[in-house]
Amino acid sequence: MARHVWSEEELEFLKEIYPHYPNREIAKMLKDKFGIEVTDKQLANARNNNGLPKKVIPNSGIYRKGKEPWNKGKTMSEETKEKIKKTWFKKGHIPENHRPIGSTRIDRDGYKLIKIAEPNKWALYHRHLYEKTHGEKLSKNEVVIFADGDKTNFDIDNLVKVSRANLLFLNNKKLIFEDPELTKTGVNVSKVAEKIRQRERKED
Known part of the structure; x- marks a missing residue:
């Protein structure tokens, strides 16, 4: 994950909550x-570089099955409540960075995402577009590829559905080209190869 540059507002918020919560929370x-x-490593770097206070709770960053919570049977002191109460979210609170359904963003791999449900459910835009255009729900074993290899070309003719097995074949045989017609030919080859493999398995 790329290095995160902390803003003053983020650091102030972090200083308030760091001593009182596990890293996961x-x-x-x-x-x-x-x-x-952010990752555990980024939180550790933030603490070392910005003089964050030490935790007042044991912290491994995760909870394991059977592990007793650190605060089981304990009551939070009034002093601690005063320190962290301004970080609590009231019921119905909408975060400042809230994005409505239909919003889009680019992920770290360069793919466009679209928000499809609250509170924070996102989907690959090209997959979502394919499903809406063709009126079908793709299975987990199906993916949509860009025929010309361009992640920003959302022309519906450039979006091709393949199985994960087909995609593995295409990648191994280097059959995804800048020319969309060549890629589509490669897809057909992968489908024929998959049918041959299925028939061979049945014969065995």
């Missing part, structure tokens, strides 16, 4: 409030 709160995703 801190990461979720940061995502809800600022729309950022």
Whole structure:
């Protein structure tokens, strides 16, 4: 994950919550409030580089099955409540970075995403577009590829449905080209190869 440059607002928020929550919960709160995703390593670097206070709870960053919560049977002190109460979200609170359904963004791999449901459900835009245009729901074993290899070309004729097995064949045989017609020919070859493999398995 790329290095994150912390804003003053993010650091102030982090200083308030860091001592009182496990890293997993801190990461979720940061995502809800600022729309950022951070790792345990990035949180550790933030603490070392910005003088964040030490945790007042044991922290491994995760909870394991059977592990007793650190705060089981404990009551939060009034002092601690005062320190962190301004970070609590009231019921119905909408984060400042909230994006409505239909919003789009680009992920770290360069793919366009579209928000399809609350509170934070996103889908690959080209897959979503293919489903809406063709009126079908793709299975987990089906993917949509760009026939010309261009992730920004959302022309419906450039979006081709293939199985994951077909995609593996296309990648292994290097059959995805800049020429969309050549790629589509490669898709047909992969489908024929898959049918041959299925028939061979039945004969065995």
